[in-house]
Amino acid sequence: MSSCSGPEDAKVVIVGSGFAGLAAAATLVKAGFEHVLVLEAKERIGGRVHTTKPFTENVIEVGANWIHGQKGNPLFKIAKEENLLSEGPSASKNMCLPRSVTPRDYFFKEDGKQVSKTAVDQVCSHFSKLTDKAFDDELERKHRKLTLGAYLDDAFGEFPLAATEDGQQVFEWSKRTECTDEACSTLYEVSASQISNYTALEGGFFNTLGPGGYRAVLDVLLKDLPSGTIRCSAPVKSIRWDLVRKGHCEEQRYPVQVVCENGQSFEADHVIVTVSLGVLKDKATTMFDPPLPKKKLSAIENLGFGIVDKIFLFFEKSFWPDDCAGVQMVWKEGPEDKDVYESLSEGDTWKKTWFKKITGFDTVARHPTALCGWITGREAQYMENLQDSEIGDICVRLLRSFTGWSVPEVSKTLISRWGSDSHVYVKAHKALASPLPPKDKCRGRKHLQLLFAGEATHVNFYTTTHGAYLTGVREAERLISYYAD
Numbered sequence: 001m002s003s004c005s006g007p008e009d010a011k012v013v014i015v016g017s018g019f020a021g022l023a024a025a026a027t028l029v030k031a032g033f034e035h036v037l038v039l040e041a042k043e044r045i046g047g048r049v050h051t052t053k054p055f056t057e058n059v060i061e062v063g064a065n066w067i068h069g070q071k072g073n074p075l076f077k078i079a080k081e082e083n084l085l086s087e088g089p090s091a092s093k094n095m096c097l098p099r100s101v102t103p104r105d106y107f108f109k110e111d112g113k114q115v116s117k118t119a120v121d122q123v124c125s126h127f128s129k130l131t132d133k134a135f136d137d138e139l140e141r142k143h144r145k146l147t148l149g150a151y152l153d154d155a156f157g158e159f160p161l162a163a164t165e166d167g168q169q170v171f172e173w174s175k176r177t178e179c180t181d182e183a184c185s186t187l188y189e190v191s192a193s194q195i196s197n198y199t200a201l202e203g204g205f206f207n208t209l210g211p212g213g214y215r216a217v218l219d220v221l222l223k224d225l226p227s228g229t230i231r232c233s234a235p236v237k238s239i240r241w242d243l244v245r246k247g248h249c250e251e252q253r254y255p256v257q258v259v260c261e262n263g264q265s266f267e268a269d270h271v272i273v274t275v276s277l278g279v280l281k282d283k284a285t286t287m288f289d290p291p292l293p294k295k296k297l298s299a300i301e302n303l304g305f306g307i308v309d310k311i312f313l314f315f316e317k318s319f320w321p322d323d324c325a326g327v328q329m330v331w332k333e334g335p336e337d338k339d340v341y342e343s344l345s346e347g348d349t350w351k352k353t354w355f356k357k358i359t360g361f362d363t364v365a366r367h368p369t370a371l372c373g374w375i376t377g378r379e380a381q382y383m384e385n386l387q388d389s390e391i392g393d394i395c396v397r398l399l400r401s402f403t404g405w406s407v408p409e410v411s412k413t414l415i416s417r418w419g420s421d422s423h424v425y426v427k428a429h430k431a432l433a434s435p436l437p438p439k440d441k442c443r444g445r446k447h448l449q450l451l452f453a454g455e456a457t458h459v460n461f462y463t464t465t466h467g468a469y470l471t472g473v474r475e476a477e478r479l480i481s482y483y484a485d
Contacts, residue, residue, distance in 0.1 A: 007483045011035040013258050013266050015236050016274035017045040020453040022221040023472030024272050029224055031480045036225075037266060040260065041235035046218050090340055104325035105360075108168065108402040110332055111383035119166045127174040130155050134192050149175060149187035153338050165329075168337075173328060175336035177359045179373075183308050185377030188341050235261045241449045242437065255446035269446070274454045274468075274477050288450075290437070296464045299431035308433040311373035312411040313361065313395055318369045319405055327371075329402055335379070354379040355394050371399075387412045433471070435478065448482055451475040 017040035028036050057245040062228060107115040130152055133139055143151040144457060152175060161167030175187050184190050222230075237259050244255040244423045248352035273280075277300070284292060284300045291297070321329065333340045335356050357379035361371040375383060383391060392410040399407045417482045436450040453471040 007031060007033045007480065009035070010196075010479070010483065011254060011268045012037070012270045012479065013256070013268040014038045014272045014274060016040065016256045016259070016276075017230055017232075018274060018276070018454070018455070019218075019221075019270070019468040020274035020472035022046075022218060022225075022377075023469045024274065024453055024476040026221045026224040027231060027470075027473050027476035028479065029226065029229070036229055038230040039226075039234040039236055040230060040232045040268070045222075045230055045232060046215065051160050054210035060328060072186070089261065101328075102325055105328050106320075106324050106326070106403070107173070107328045107330055109166075109169065110402065111332050111401060112404045115166050115170060115330055119164075120170055122168040123161055124174060126156070126161070127152070127161050127171065128176075129284065131178060137193070139193060141175065141361045144193045146176075146192050147188050148190040149336065149338070149341070150194045151192040153185065169330045169332065169334070172334040172337045173359065175332050176334060176357065179336065179357075179376040180308055180359060180374045183376065186341060187336060188338075195479070212470075234264070236287070237261045238287055238289055239273070239450070240446060241271070242290060244446055254370055255449050268423075270448050270451060270479055272451045272453055272472075274452075274472060275298065276454060293438070295431050296434075296436070307384075308374065308376050309383065310365070310416045311358070311375065311383075311391060311411045312414040313371045313373070313392060314367075314414070315369045315371075315408055320363070320371075320403075324363065326360050327399060327403060329358065329398065330354055341410050349377070351382055354382045355398060358395075358398070361395070384415070388415055391415060397401065424480075435475075436474050448479060451478060 010033060012033060012035065014036065017038050021038055021040075022045070025036050025038050095451055103117055103121070107120050109115060113200075131148075133155075134148060134151065139151065142155070143154065146154070146344065152171075156162050156171055162171065182190060208427050240257045240259070241255060243252050243257060254269060256268045256271050257265055258268060258271055259265045262403070275283075280300050284297060292300075303446065333356075335341065335344065335350065335353070355375075357377060358373045358375045361373045364370040366373050392413040396407055396410055399405070433452055435452070437445050437447075437449050453475045454468055
């Protein structure tokens, strides 16, 4: 039991106001914790959820934009109860979702010729059979040790269409698209057998949010928090912990002290760290005093992450046919082709063709004259340093040369730049989620001083917003049961 009598006395500081942080805060407040403070580095709350209205009255999701699965998904439950889900046909194409090739997708080759719908359909459906095998953990023994890319190459080789140029090129496109779904830089760096650790929830896979966007879901969590719970523009500089030891410094009541960049400091019994993996990678070695244990640091180091960026192009008027759901670009030598990948792995030549990583441009729900491009990995990171105008010009050039349509200049662009915030695509380590000090080393030390939440710490739902949400609830419940015992 702790030195304070109950949850009403415990001081809890939560670092980060994404879904994990807000879920932890809301869960603790509901359970009767009266001293909960959330510190957010940015000037807005919500972490990677970022709903803006830059172009028209309609919402554009720069960040997270779908709820994966229904059964057992807490965010789906909130969204449903509060009537935040969108209905109707536009719902299925809301904000450009990955992995849903329809006959309304136009696949163009570099020479401006279209790939036949039959070829596209056959390659894509065969491709998803192969990825499902990896997800369902049904790989043959010879494929288990391979990367996802190498496994797909080998298995696809046996497919008749693999012998055709179109088949090969659409296959490369499929691998490029899979990078977006896995939030990884390349399938040649993801393990084929580990991918089954990712648990998809049952129920419609992509449930899109209505006009309020994800922000509306955040608002539901926020309304449970007393005003003043969240401080924005409060980046944390350091977290000092283990300040109270038996026989030391009796006047120090709180074991943890959180110091912000502006010098303000907050004392706490418990700190829940919910910052993104990108921030942890950047600051873990300097942010904690004493330093985090080796095991925790190496978990942070070993977790890979990928970047997924969106490129929104806004035109004065649409130039694509009404039945077109997107323009997909098929290259002769795309970056996820095995030989191309190998030849580009050394040196910087890949930077010259960074745009080849863009899978295509999809139409955007509620924005009849906008297109959205997807890009991942190091190419996305490279793009983030370019000017919007340069990115817009390159995209227009691509659209013109692939389609042969008369494509006007872009009137506005909006580029998501998530490079410093990052998705996780490797199995989230339990090591990252375990609290400090470790259970077996708590003698004479305060329990549960540092807790870790955020999507990177969820073993099965890495890269999803509900994964983040569940981890926030998980750490809050850890504290609730600690005070209940």
